[in-house]
Amino acid sequence: MFSYTAKAARRNSRGGKDAFASCGDRPNPCKRFASVGRRPREMGVAMTYCCGILVREGLVMIADTRTNAGLDNISTFRKLQLFEDPGRHVMMLASSGNLSVSQGAVNLLVEGLEDPASGRIERLEDAQTMLQAAHLVGRAVRRSLALVGDVAETGVSFDVALLFGGQIGAAPPRLFMIYTAGNAIECTPDTPYLQIGEHKYGKPILDRAITYETDIYDALKIGLISMDSTIRSNLSVGLPIDIALLRRDALKSEVATRIDASDDYFRDLRERWSKALREAHIAIPPPPYGRESK
Amino acid sequence: MFSYTAKAARRNSRGGKDAFASCGDRPNPCKRFASVGRRPREMGVAMTYCCGILVREGLVMIADTRTNAGLDNISTFRKLQLFEDPGRHVMMLASSGNLSVSQGAVNLLVEGLEDPASGRIERLEDAQTMLQAAHLVGRAVRRSLALVGDVAETGVSFDVALLFGGQIGAAPPRLFMIYTAGNAIECTPDTPYLQIGEHKYGKPILDRAITYETDIYDALKIGLISMDSTIRSNLSVGLPIDIALLRRDALKSEVATRIDASDDYFRDLRERWSKALREAHIAIPPPPYGRESK
Numbered sequence: 001m002f003s004y005t006a007k008a009a010r011r012n013s014r015g016g017k018d019a020f021a022s023c024g025d026r027p028n029p030c031k032r033f034a035s036v037g038r039r040p041r042e043m044g045v046a047m048t049y050c051c052g053i054l055v056r057e058g059l060v061m062i063a064d065t066r067t068n069a070g071l072d073n074i075s076t077f078r079k080l081q082l083f084e085d086p087g088r089h090v091m092m093l094a095s096s097g098n099l100s101v102s103q104g105a106v107n108l109l110v111e112g113l114e115d116p117a118s119g120r121i122e123r124l125e126d127a128q129t130m131l132q133a134a135h136l137v138g139r140a141v142r143r144s145l146a147l148v149g150d151v152a153e154t155g156v157s158f159d160v161a162l163l164f165g166g167q168i169g170a171a172p173p174r175l176f177m178i179y180t181a182g183n184a185i186e187c188t189p190d191t192p193y194l195q196i197g198e199h200k201y202g203k204p205i206l207d208r209a210i211t212y213e214t215d216i217y218d219a220l221k222i223g224l225i226s227m228d229s230t231i232r233s234n235l236s237v238g239l240p241i242d243i244a245l246l247r248r249d250a251l252k253s254e255v256a257t258r259i260d261a262s263d264d265y266f267r268d269l270r271e272r273w274s275k276a277l278r279e280a281h282i283a284i285p286p287p288p289y290g291r292e293s294k
Numbered sequence: 295m296f297s298y299t300a301k302a303a304r305r306n307s308r309g310g311k312d313a314f315a316s317c318g319d320r321p322n323p324c325k326r327f328a329s330v331g332r333r334p335r336e337m338g339v340a341m342t343y344c345c346g347i348l349v350r351e352g353l354v355m356i357a358d359t360r361t362n363a364g365l366d367n368i369s370t371f372r373k374l375q376l377f378e379d380p381g382r383h384v385m386m387l388a389s390s391g392n393l394s395v396s397q398g399a400v401n402l403l404v405e406g407l408e409d410p411a412s413g414r415i416e417r418l419e420d421a422q423t424m425l426q427a428a429h430l431v432g433r434a435v436r437r438s439l440a441l442v443g444d445v446a447e448t449g450v451s452f453d454v455a456l457l458f459g460g461q462i463g464a465a466p467p468r469l470f471m472i473y474t475a476g477n478a479i480e481c482t483p484d485t486p487y488l489q490i491g492e493h494k495y496g497k498p499i500l501d502r503a504i505t506y507e508t509d510i511y512d513a514l515k516i517g518l519i520s521m522d523s524t525i526r527s528n529l530s531v532g533l534p535i536d537i538a539l540l541r542r543d544a545l546k547s548e549v550a551t552r553i554d555a556s557d558d559y560f561r562d563l564r565e566r567w568s569k570a571l572r573e574a575h576i577a578i579p580p581p582p583y584g585r586e587s588k
Contacts, residue, residue, distance in 0.1 A: 200494035204523040208571050217580045225575055229498040245584055255584030265582050272578050277502050280570030281519055286511040288559050290539060290549030 048079055048197040049230045049237040050094035051206070051223050052163040054175040054187045057216035058248040059165045062223045063094040064231070066238035080242040081106055083124050083166070086252040091124060091133060091166035092244050096197035097180070098158045104144030105137065105160070113139055130166060130174040137164050138182030145180065161196040166246065173248055193223075201233045202226030220245055220255070221269070228270050241266075342373055342491040343524045343531040344388035345500070345517050346457040348469040348481045351510035352541040352548075353459045356517045357388040358525070359552075360532035374536040375400055377418050377460070380546040385418060385427060385460035386538050390491035391474070392452045398438030399431065399454070407433055424460060424468040431458050432476030439474065455490040460540065467542055487517075495527045496520030514539055514549070515563070522564050535560075 050063040063080035077099060083091040093109075095102035112121035113136065127133035141160060148158055158180070165175035165187075175187035177194045187194050189212035195203065202225075209222045220243065230237045245255035259266045344357040357374035371393060377385040387403075389396035406415035407430065421427035435454060442452055452474070459469035459481075469481035471488045481488050483506035489497065496519075503516045514537065524531045539549035553560045 200527070201498055203527045204495055204498075205571065205575070207527055208568055209575055215580075218575070220581050220583075221578060222575055224581065225578075233494070233497045233501055243583065255581075257583050259583075265579075269578055273574065274502055276570070276574030276577065277499065280567065280574060281499070281503055281512070281516055283570065284515060284519075284563055284566050285559075286509075287514050287518065287549075289514075289537065289551050289553075 048096040049199065049202060049227060049234075050079060050096055050163055050196045051193060051199075051202065051226055052092075052094065052165050052175045052187065052195075053193045053206075053210060053214075053219040053223055054165065054173060054212075055192055055210075055214050055216055055219050056212055056248070058250070058254075059092070059167070059173045059175060059246045060216065060220045060223055061092045061094055061163065061165060061244045062220075062227055063242050064227065064237045065240050065242060066236060067099055068236055074238075076240070078242060080244060082244055082253060082256055083109075084253055084256075085125060088251065089125070089127075089166065089168040090246050090251060090253050091130075091164070091168070092246070093137065094163040094196065095160060096162075097160035098156075101141065101144045101148065101158050101180075102160045102162065104147060105140040105162070108140040108143055109137065113143055127168065129171060130168055130176075133166070133168065134164055134174075134176040134178065134184050134186075137162060137176075138178050138184055141178060141180060142182040163194055163196055167248070167251060169251075170249070173246060198230055198234050198237050202230040205229060216245065216247060224259075224266060224269055225273055228266075228273060342390040343493065343496065343521060343528075344373060344390055344457055344490045345487060345493075345496065345520055346386075346388065346459050346469045346481065346489075347487045347500075347504060347508075347513045347517055348459065348467060348506075349486055349504075349508050349510055349513050350506055350542070352539065352544070353386070353461070353467045353469060354510065354514045354517055354540075355386045355388055355457065355459060355538045356514075356521055357536050358521065358531045359534050359536060360530060361393055362530055368532075370534070372536060374538060376538055376547060376550055377403075378547055379419060382545065383419070383421075383460065383462040384540050384545060384547050385424075385458070385462070386540070387431065388457040388490065389454060390456075391454035392450075395435065395438045395442065395452050395474075396454045396456065398441060399434040399456070402434040402437055403431065407437055421462065423465060424462055424470075427460070427462065428458055428468075428470040428472065428478050428480075431456060431470075432472050432478055435472060435474060436476040457488055457490055461542070461545065463545075464543070467540060492524055492528050492531050496524040499523060510539065510541060518553075518560060518563055519567055522560075522567060 048064055048066065053060040061080055065076045065078060066074060067077040068074045079095050081093045093106065109124040112123040115122050122136055124133055124136060127136055145158055160180050162178040164178055167173040175194060176184045177196065178184045192212045193206050193210055205222060205226050210219060227241055240258050240260040242258050243255060244253055247254050342358055342360065347354040355374055359370045359372060360368060361371040362368045373389050375387045387400065403418040406417040409416050416430055418427055418430060421430055439452055454474050456472040458472055459467065461467040469488060470478045471490065472478045486506045487500050487504055499516060499520050504513060521535055534552050534554040536552050537549055538547055541548050
């Protein structure tokens, strides 16, 4: 459902039916504020949680869908987009921060950005390498931000952070984090994951459990535990969760699905994890401090 | 060592030897910057982690000791103070945020603050109830902040957050969080813990494991696990850790000690917890997504 094929991109850029069903058919979230006198809060300025894990076997991306403009205005927006042309490339893009800027960047990546030097229109699907693609995502973020106008005057944060990963052709899968300025860092085997948004609650389990040699489905499982810890402790992160899994050299996504509150596996994972944590701390001996001296 | 007795307070307030050995005999951390042309960064503006847990059996407080003025300037400062007059009262104060403001408040609580209405000098040891004591701590924070002068002009954050708990006489133990403005919230059985500083990494285990009926040494153990998760994920929180435990109606601290890197129990706890987390996620079945459809 949230997969974005190269064919649809071409149709879309020619003005056909909007292939980006997950974004394009939603009403503008700011419209509802039109009649309100005071300045509306921007939808999607606040937190989210997305995590990308790059192991030897491939790439996993996980993103929640909660977007808010304050506690009294919570919505569901997809933050994980899949750009796939099976056999040629699979690219995944997850976003946090200002929703207008990140959605704007995604739309530019689909419709195409003009290269200022050559005048050529560049689309994500045309990138020959993941590095080229990451640079294009960075340019799309800057362009999207520029369309907003003079950011400094508004007092609203237009910052975004994106995770962008995937594989093009025979080159190995890569994973990048792209900042508002369009610059990027790349994930390496030393720390085989990157996080954006509300990352702290879910970091301890990643720090302890993930290595570059971790089985790819274990990586997905640990990512889901990390997401569960975040959802449990922070209201601004919530179900449903979008997940995607790309096995190295498959050039086709192996998992691309949405997990909601009714999902049996995720419910079972949450219960088992809670139970295991309780048992784990019970198994640790009580602290020796103080008692001996009584 | 960091216990502060009522007798010492009276000696101190009469100008005798400074009983507050843990704070009073340290050189002013800003002196070393005196010859530097550019504006020194304030010591202790950044993060710390302190946690107070109030269970039916009593009160536990845990605080790290790392204080920094940037990554290149890290020091050890005590952030957990114990005010104890065995048989009469035990009060514990943990602080995060600007060190000059929180240390200033502690010093005022020891030397005494003048009540603007009555002109009387009020000291923490004279409080008749924990609520009165918490109000006095709030006034000490405001007074300490006022001594700094015009905060807005400096561009430095003078915010602090304090945890203040204990028992006076026969009334039950209470635990408060006190903000820079001197206002406070109180811990209740619904959520029997309060945190200040870098609280996110260590929150998931508290959320899952602590209830008001938890055994007090289990509460200490879970607090240490929470501290371990924080230390592991955030450089600005570090060993040694100060811990204190007050059993209800004992009117004498049962534990008041410092845990450093050589502490056998804490090292064992960290290893067991890491191992248990690894085993816990291994015991969860692999995610079913994607595989069936292949």
